[in-house]
Amino acid sequence: xxxxxxxxxxxxxxxxxxxxxxxxxxxxxxxxxxxxxxxxxxxxxxxxxxxxxxxxxxxxxxxxxxxxxxxxxxxxxxxxxxxxxxxxxxxxxxxxxxxxxxxxx
Numbered sequence: 001x002x003x004x005x006x007x008x009x010x011x012x013x014x015x016x017x018x019x020x021x022x023x024x025x026x027x028x029x030x031x032x033x034x035x036x037x038x039x040x041x042x043x044x045x046x047x048x049x050x051x052x053x054x055x056x057x058x059x060x061x062x063x064x065x066x067x068x069x070x071x072x073x074x075x076x077x078x079x080x081x082x083x084x085x086x087x088x089x090x091x092x093x094x095x096x097x098x099x100x101x102x103x104x105x
Contacts, residue, residue: 008032008036009040009043009044009047011030012026012030012037012040012041012044013044013048017096017097018096018097018098018099019096020094020095020096021096022093023038023076023078023093023095038076038077041076041095044056044097048097053100054097054098054100055097055100056096056097057095057097057098058076058093059093059094059096060073060093061078061079061090061091061092062090063084063085063087063089063091064087064091065082065085065089066084066085068082068085070090070093073093076093076095078090
């Protein structure tokens, strides 16, 4: 299937398969606004959850000043401020899709 025949979500899924990318990187590669990427990612999470062979990976945001990591965060967007030090220097979360191992359950 040619790249032009793919939907935006299919292109995003191809771009994050086996690697981690930020929503800004995906927006530049796909050519749509970053907010649209975040909307598409929410649908991709649900699609991948139904597939037993793959799993969605979220590398969480972290504060660049105090190294606080936003591990429990379920939202896909970047947090605005660190709850520990109130810094706004927050790294962007990265998203990926990886294959599940077939050896165990």
